Amino acid sequence: MIALMGPSGAGKSTLLDVLANRKSEGTIYGGVENRAESSCYVMQSDCHIGNLTVLETLEFASLLRNPKSWTKDQHDSRVNYLLTSMGLSHISTSYVGSSFTRGISGGQLKRLSIAVECITLPGLIFLDEPTSGLDSSISIEVMSAVRKLCDDGGRAVICTIHQPSIDCFEMFDDLLLLSEGRVIYEGPRNKAVQYFNELGYQNDKDTNPADFICEVAGGMVCGGGMDPNVSYGESHIKSPRELEKLFKSSNYHTPVTIDPNSNPKSRNMPKNPNNTFTQFRTLLNRGMLTNKRNTAYRNSQIIKNIIVGILAGVIFYQQGSMSTSVWNTTTDFPESAGYNVVSILYFAILYSITGNLQSIPMLFQQKLMFVRERSAGAYTTLPYWMCNSLVNLPLIIGTHILFTNLTYWLVGLPADPVTVGYMFLNTLMVNLISFYFSQLLAASCSSSQVALAVFPILFMFLSNFAGFTILLDNVQAQWCWAPYVSFPRWAYEGLVYVTFDQKKPENYENILAYFGFDDWEAMYSICILVPYAVLVNFWVLYALMPPTSKVRYFKSKSEDQIVNGGRNDQRSDSRSSSLAMNMESFANAGPPSSLASRPTSNQRPTDLPTSPLLERVENDTIPEDSEVEPSQPLLNAPLSPSGSELPVGNPEGRRGSWSVDDFKRNSENIQLATQRGLNVTFSSLNYSVHAPTNPKADQNGMLHILSSVEGRAASGEMVALMGASGAGKSTLLDILAGRKTLDKTTTLDGVLLFNGAPRSRPIMRRSAYVTQDNVHLASLTVRQTLEFAASLRMESSNKEERRERVLTVAKMLGIDKILDNRVGGELIRGISGGQLKRLSIAVEIISLPELIFLDEPTTGLDSAIAHEVMSAVRNLANFNRTVICTIHQPPPATFRLFDKLLLLANGRTCYYGDVDDAPLYFNKFGYVFDEDKVGSNPAEFVVAVAGGFEKPNLAPDRLCDDYMASESHMEFQEQLTENLESDRNRTGENQNGAKKGTTYPSSLGMQCYTLACRQIVKTAQDKRPLIAGIMRHIVVALFYGSIYRDLKGSPNPQILERCSLCFFTLMFVTMGQQQNIPIIFDERLLFYRERGAKVYGNFSYWLTGGVSVTPLTLVWVAIFCAILYPLSGFRKDWESAIFFYIIAALTSLCGLFYCQMLAVLSPTQQSAITLFPATLFFFISFAGYIVQLPSLPDWLSQVPNVSFLRWGFQALVINELEDNTFVFPAPTTEVLYKAFAEQYGIYGYSKWTSVPYLAINMGVFRLFTFLGLRYVRYEKR
The missing domain is CATH 3.40.50 (Rossmann fold)
Known part of the structure; x- marks a missing residue:
C-alpha cells in the first residue's frame, strides 16, 4: 500500500x-501510456443507485465486470467474499439510500464503493x-x-x-x-x-x-x-x-529501472470481459428493477398525466364531434368547430413534446454513474444506449395510454378503431422522439440548467413549423427546409388528415386545403416518424460516446x-x-x-549534489553568507495558554500559515474584550423523535436521540463536542444554537440557559453559527462577501466602519491577502478549502458575536490548514468569546486548543470536563493511553473509547452510566446552581444583552438595499448566464423575425400567422424563465442559512427576490422586441410597438414570478421542473389561441380570467388587428374585425384592459411566494 x-x-x-x-x-x-487494465479506481465521492440493496449492487457489478463464462456459484462466491472482507455482510439486504431516502452510513457507503470497484480483484x-x-x-x-x-x-x-x-x-x-x-x-x-x-x-x-x-x-x-x-x-x-x-x-x-525485455501490454486483461449482449441484458435487468422501485417518479408521471388528461378533456369536452360546418365562408377562416379540433390535435403534439422535460435532471444523475462505470470498464457505450432506449418504454407507453384514453373520449373525437389506433400510434411516436431529444440534451449539455435553457429554443423551432402556427404555404423561402426536419409537422399533418377524412364534416376539404394537408396519406406520417425516432436515438448514441483523449505522451522533456x-x-x-x-x-x-x-x-547518481543539507540548489534561496536575518516568527515557537508548544507560524512564507500568536498579532487593533461574553449552561437535555418503525424506538414509538446531556461553555472557553458517528454531536449543536427543526413529531425538554436566562431573540442575535458546508455566492469576491455580510449583520454602522471591520476581521483570520479573489465554486475557480472555511467564519463573526457555534469546521482539510482554521477560532475565544464546536479526528496540537470536552456516546454524556483530564479519567475504567507512543492522539483515543473500539471495549451505555455516577458529574451538579446565580448577577449587562424590540441587526431598508445590490453584483459578475440569456433572446428574435417577416395584408391577410406570432412571443418569454428554477434552488441553502442566523427575514428576501431580477428581465425583453417587431409585418406605429413591449414584459414577469413560486413551494428541483410544463398547459389552454374561448361550456367560461397568457394574448391581438385597414380593408374593416374578434372572444375589450389583469396575476404569484417562504420549510435539521 x-x-x-x-x-x-x-x-x-x-x-x-x-x-x-x-x-x-x-x-x-x-512513457506511462500503456496502463494495465487489471486495476480499479475508487473515486472520492460515492455514486450508487439508491433503491438497490448492498447485495444487489455487488451482484450487478459482478455480472457486468467478471467474465461471461462464470457460473452463478462463482459470482455468488466473489460477492460473498467482498461482503465479508469489507464488513458488509450484516447490511447486505439494506438499501444503499440517497440524499432523499435513508440508507447505509457514510463508512459503509465508502466500503461498498471499494467493494464494487474491486469486484474483479484486480x-x-x-x-x-x-x-x-x-x-x-x-x-x-x-x-x-x-x-x-x-x-x-x-x-x-x-x-x-x-x-x-x-x-x-x-x-x-x-x-x-x-x-x-x-x-x-x-x-x-x-x-x-x-x-x-x-x-x-x-x-x-x-x-x-x-x-x-x-x-x-x-x-x-x-x-x-x-x-x-x-x-x-x-x-x-x-x-x-x-x-x-x-x-x-x-x-x-532509489531510482526505478524497467526491464526492457518486459511487455506489460501483452499481459493486459480485456477491458470489457463480457460481450455486448451480456452487458445489455444485465443493464436492462438492473434498469427495470430500479424503475420498478422508483415509485416517486412513477407516481409523479401518472398523476401528471391524469391531471393534464382530465384538464384537456374538460376544456375540449365534446369539441371533436364536428356536428356543424367547420368552415366560415364569410371570413374565409375555420369556424370554431373546425378550429377547436385542429387546436386539440396541436395541443396533443405540444404536450407530447414537453411531457418528458422533467426527465432531464434524472438523466443527468444516471449520466454520472454511466461515465464512472464506463471508465471502469464495466460496459461500453453501446449496451448502455440500448438499455436506456428500452428501459423507460413501459412507463412512457403506460402513461401515454392513460393520457390518450382520458383525453380522447372526453373530447369526443371519431371513435372508429382505425382513427383511435392511428391517433395513439402517432402521438406515441412523438412522445418517444421527445424523450430521445431529452436524452440528447442530457448527453450533450454540461448541466441540467444549460439543457433547460436550450430546450425553449428547440421547442419554439419544432412547434412553429408543425403547420398550425404558420401555414405551410406561407413559410418564408429561407425557411422552406424547416418543416421537413420538424417531426411535429409530420405527426400533426397525419393527425389532422385522419381526423377530418374519417369524420368528413361539412366543408372539411377547405380545412385540409387551408393548412396544406389535402394532398396527404396517413401512413406517410408513420413511415417518417419511425425512422426519425431511430435517427434521433442514434444521435444520442453519438453524444454518449467518450470524447477523444487530448492527452499527448512523450518519453522525456528537456529543461528548456x-x-x-x-x-x-x-x-x-x-x-x-x-x-x-x-x-x-x-x-x-x-x-x-x-x-x-x-x-x-x-548507489548514488553522479550528476546530483552530494550534500542533502548545505548544497544550494536554486537561485531563489537565500545564500548562507547573506546578511538578511530571518523573521522571528520563523524561529520562535509560540506558546499556548497551557505553555505547550504550537506549530510555528509563517505569515510571510510560501503557504502563509498562521498560529494562535500570529492571529493574535494581527488582532491587536480590534477591541473584542470590551464585552462580557455569554455563558451557556445545559443540563438534563433530552431530545427524541417519533419513529415507530425504528427498532431502537421505545414502546411509545419515540426514538431518543439525546438523553440527559449536560455541559457548560463559559466566556473565553472553547468546548469540543466529540463522539463516534451517530453519537448526537450535530443534533446537540443545532439544539444549543436554536437551529433544530421542532414539530409535532419531536420532543425537547431540559435546562438550557444563556447567562442564566432562557433563550430569547436578543440573546441569539449575539451568537453565530458556522455550518459544516461553506455556502457562499461563487461569483463574488471575498471582499464583497464580507462587505455585504457587514451591511446585513452590523447594527448602526456607516460605510467606513463596515469597511474597517472587514479589513480588521480579514487580517485577524489571515485572509486579507485574498480579499479581491473570487470565492469560486464548482464552475468558477476560487480560493482554497482552508481559506473558504476561514471566510465562512469571518462572515459569521463580522458582527463580533459573543457566542460562536461551529459544525465540523475542519472536515475535508489537511492537518496544517485545519490547525490554521482552529487557531483563528482559538484567538476569538481568547478575546472573551464563547466557542462550542463539533469536531472529529483533530490532531493533538489542534485538540489542545480546546479548554473543555463534551464526549457523547449514543446521545448520552460520556465525559464532560477539561480536555487534558480526559485520558486520565478513562484510565480508571481500564483504558490505557500511551502518551509516549509516537503519534499518539488523545482525541482519537477518547472517540475510540466512546465508540467501543478501544480495549477493554466497554459498551458505550456502560461508560455513560459510569459518568452519571462519577465525581465529575456530581461536581457539575454542585456547581450548577452557583454558576447560574453568577450568570444572572453579572454586572454591567442587561439580562437580554441587546436592544429589546429589534428582530434583525439592520433596518428593513438596509436589508432590501443590501440584498438587491448583492443580487445585482452577482448577476453582473457571473457573465456566462448573462451572456447566454442575451444571446438566447437575440437568436430567437432573429428566428421569429425571419419566419414571420413582412406578414401580408389583404386580400390574403395572414391572420393566423399574426396570432401565432403574438402567442409564441408570450410562450418564449414565459418558458425562458424556467432557467430561474435551478438558480433559486442553488441559493436556497444560503437563504436558509442567513434566515436561521436572523440576518434578515422572509419579507426582505421576498421583496428583493422580485425587484432585483426585474431590471434584467425588462432588458432582455427589450432586446427581443427591438429585434423582432421591425422584422415582422406588425403595425409600424410607435404606440403599437411600445404597447407590444409592455405586454411582453409584463407577461415575462408573470412567468418569472410563477417560476419563483414553484421553486419556493416545491421540495426538489426535479419536482419544480416537473410541475412547470404540467401547470403551464393550464394557462396555455385558456389563453384563447388553442381553444377559442366562446366555445367553452358555460361552467368554464370564467376560468380563462385566471390565465395570465389569456390577457397577454388578447392584448397583443387587439393591439395588432383592431382598426387595422392593412389586414381588414375599408370599408368593411369593422365588420371583418368584429367577426374575427367574436370568434376569439375578444370583441368589446380594450387592449389596456389586460394590464391590470396581468398585474393582478403577478401579485397573486408574489403573494403565494411569500406564503411559501413564510410557512413552507424543507430544511430539516
Whole structure:
C-alpha cells in the first residue's frame, strides 16, 4: 500500500489520475501510456443507485465486470467474499439510500464503493481520499478493509489521503510525498520521519508522523527545527524545488529501472470481459428493477398525466364531434368547430413534446454513474444506449395510454378503431422522439440548467413549423427546409388528415386545403416518424460516446521546454514517471522485483549534489553568507495558554500559515474584550423523535436521540463536542444554537440557559453559527462577501466602519491577502478549502458575536490548514468569546486548543470536563493511553473509547452510566446552581444583552438595499448566464423575425400567422424563465442559512427576490422586441410597438414570478421542473389561441380570467388587428374585425384592459411566494 500525500494543491489527485489513465487532456512525459487494465479506481465521492440493496449492487457489478463464462456459484462466491472482507455482510439486504431516502452510513457507503470497484480483484487499486469526511474510527474500518484486500492477494494499492490517524498511516508500506507537483520523498513509510529529521526538521513525539511530513511539504516548518542557534542557511523554509533536489541527492532515493525485455501490454486483461449482449441484458435487468422501485417518479408521471388528461378533456369536452360546418365562408377562416379540433390535435403534439422535460435532471444523475462505470470498464457505450432506449418504454407507453384514453373520449373525437389506433400510434411516436431529444440534451449539455435553457429554443423551432402556427404555404423561402426536419409537422399533418377524412364534416376539404394537408396519406406520417425516432436515438448514441483523449505522451522533456512551455504540465511530468512505470509493472506481473529493480542504498547518481543539507540548489534561496536575518516568527515557537508548544507560524512564507500568536498579532487593533461574553449552561437535555418503525424506538414509538446531556461553555472557553458517528454531536449543536427543526413529531425538554436566562431573540442575535458546508455566492469576491455580510449583520454602522471591520476581521483570520479573489465554486475557480472555511467564519463573526457555534469546521482539510482554521477560532475565544464546536479526528496540537470536552456516546454524556483530564479519567475504567507512543492522539483515543473500539471495549451505555455516577458529574451538579446565580448577577449587562424590540441587526431598508445590490453584483459578475440569456433572446428574435417577416395584408391577410406570432412571443418569454428554477434552488441553502442566523427575514428576501431580477428581465425583453417587431409585418406605429413591449414584459414577469413560486413551494428541483410544463398547459389552454374561448361550456367560461397568457394574448391581438385597414380593408374593416374578434372572444375589450389583469396575476404569484417562504420549510435539521 502506497500513500500519496502532500498539502492541498500538491498534485495528489492529478498524479493518481495520470497513473490510472483518467486524464482527458494535457501532456504526459515518462512513457506511462500503456496502463494495465487489471486495476480499479475508487473515486472520492460515492455514486450508487439508491433503491438497490448492498447485495444487489455487488451482484450487478459482478455480472457486468467478471467474465461471461462464470457460473452463478462463482459470482455468488466473489460477492460473498467482498461482503465479508469489507464488513458488509450484516447490511447486505439494506438499501444503499440517497440524499432523499435513508440508507447505509457514510463508512459503509465508502466500503461498498471499494467493494464494487474491486469486484474483479484486480492487481492494482487506486483510491482517491477514501477517508474524507469520516471520523477516525470509521476511517480505520475502511482502511483495514483495504489492507485486507491488499494482503489477501498480493495487490498493490495507491491511495491519496490527507490527515490520516496514526493507525491508518501505519497500514501503508510506502509513501510518496508531493509538494507543488514535485516528489520530495518516495520510499518506505516508516523511514520518512527519519529522512526529514536528517534534513534538520524536528517533530514532537506526540505529533502524528503524517501531519509532520505534510507540514514539511507545505512549508509550515523550517529545516533545522526551532533552534535559533542553527544557521539560517539550514533553517529557512525550503522550496519544493529544493526539497526535490535534496531527496534525489540523498541515500533514500532509489531510482526505478524497467526491464526492457518486459511487455506489460501483452499481459493486459480485456477491458470489457463480457460481450455486448451480456452487458445489455444485465443493464436492462438492473434498469427495470430500479424503475420498478422508483415509485416517486412513477407516481409523479401518472398523476401528471391524469391531471393534464382530465384538464384537456374538460376544456375540449365534446369539441371533436364536428356536428356543424367547420368552415366560415364569410371570413374565409375555420369556424370554431373546425378550429377547436385542429387546436386539440396541436395541443396533443405540444404536450407530447414537453411531457418528458422533467426527465432531464434524472438523466443527468444516471449520466454520472454511466461515465464512472464506463471508465471502469464495466460496459461500453453501446449496451448502455440500448438499455436506456428500452428501459423507460413501459412507463412512457403506460402513461401515454392513460393520457390518450382520458383525453380522447372526453373530447369526443371519431371513435372508429382505425382513427383511435392511428391517433395513439402517432402521438406515441412523438412522445418517444421527445424523450430521445431529452436524452440528447442530457448527453450533450454540461448541466441540467444549460439543457433547460436550450430546450425553449428547440421547442419554439419544432412547434412553429408543425403547420398550425404558420401555414405551410406561407413559410418564408429561407425557411422552406424547416418543416421537413420538424417531426411535429409530420405527426400533426397525419393527425389532422385522419381526423377530418374519417369524420368528413361539412366543408372539411377547405380545412385540409387551408393548412396544406389535402394532398396527404396517413401512413406517410408513420413511415417518417419511425425512422426519425431511430435517427434521433442514434444521435444520442453519438453524444454518449467518450470524447477523444487530448492527452499527448512523450518519453522525456528537456529543461528548456519546462521553462518555456510546460508550466501547466508541472504536475504530470517525468518527475513521477518512475513510480508510474513501476506500478504498471506491479499490476501486470506481481511484485515490482519481477520487472523493476532498485539500486542498493550505497548507489548514488553522479550528476546530483552530494550534500542533502548545505548544497544550494536554486537561485531563489537565500545564500548562507547573506546578511538578511530571518523573521522571528520563523524561529520562535509560540506558546499556548497551557505553555505547550504550537506549530510555528509563517505569515510571510510560501503557504502563509498562521498560529494562535500570529492571529493574535494581527488582532491587536480590534477591541473584542470590551464585552462580557455569554455563558451557556445545559443540563438534563433530552431530545427524541417519533419513529415507530425504528427498532431502537421505545414502546411509545419515540426514538431518543439525546438523553440527559449536560455541559457548560463559559466566556473565553472553547468546548469540543466529540463522539463516534451517530453519537448526537450535530443534533446537540443545532439544539444549543436554536437551529433544530421542532414539530409535532419531536420532543425537547431540559435546562438550557444563556447567562442564566432562557433563550430569547436578543440573546441569539449575539451568537453565530458556522455550518459544516461553506455556502457562499461563487461569483463574488471575498471582499464583497464580507462587505455585504457587514451591511446585513452590523447594527448602526456607516460605510467606513463596515469597511474597517472587514479589513480588521480579514487580517485577524489571515485572509486579507485574498480579499479581491473570487470565492469560486464548482464552475468558477476560487480560493482554497482552508481559506473558504476561514471566510465562512469571518462572515459569521463580522458582527463580533459573543457566542460562536461551529459544525465540523475542519472536515475535508489537511492537518496544517485545519490547525490554521482552529487557531483563528482559538484567538476569538481568547478575546472573551464563547466557542462550542463539533469536531472529529483533530490532531493533538489542534485538540489542545480546546479548554473543555463534551464526549457523547449514543446521545448520552460520556465525559464532560477539561480536555487534558480526559485520558486520565478513562484510565480508571481500564483504558490505557500511551502518551509516549509516537503519534499518539488523545482525541482519537477518547472517540475510540466512546465508540467501543478501544480495549477493554466497554459498551458505550456502560461508560455513560459510569459518568452519571462519577465525581465529575456530581461536581457539575454542585456547581450548577452557583454558576447560574453568577450568570444572572453579572454586572454591567442587561439580562437580554441587546436592544429589546429589534428582530434583525439592520433596518428593513438596509436589508432590501443590501440584498438587491448583492443580487445585482452577482448577476453582473457571473457573465456566462448573462451572456447566454442575451444571446438566447437575440437568436430567437432573429428566428421569429425571419419566419414571420413582412406578414401580408389583404386580400390574403395572414391572420393566423399574426396570432401565432403574438402567442409564441408570450410562450418564449414565459418558458425562458424556467432557467430561474435551478438558480433559486442553488441559493436556497444560503437563504436558509442567513434566515436561521436572523440576518434578515422572509419579507426582505421576498421583496428583493422580485425587484432585483426585474431590471434584467425588462432588458432582455427589450432586446427581443427591438429585434423582432421591425422584422415582422406588425403595425409600424410607435404606440403599437411600445404597447407590444409592455405586454411582453409584463407577461415575462408573470412567468418569472410563477417560476419563483414553484421553486419556493416545491421540495426538489426535479419536482419544480416537473410541475412547470404540467401547470403551464393550464394557462396555455385558456389563453384563447388553442381553444377559442366562446366555445367553452358555460361552467368554464370564467376560468380563462385566471390565465395570465389569456390577457397577454388578447392584448397583443387587439393591439395588432383592431382598426387595422392593412389586414381588414375599408370599408368593411369593422365588420371583418368584429367577426374575427367574436370568434376569439375578444370583441368589446380594450387592449389596456389586460394590464391590470396581468398585474393582478403577478401579485397573486408574489403573494403565494411569500406564503411559501413564510410557512413552507424543507430544511430539516
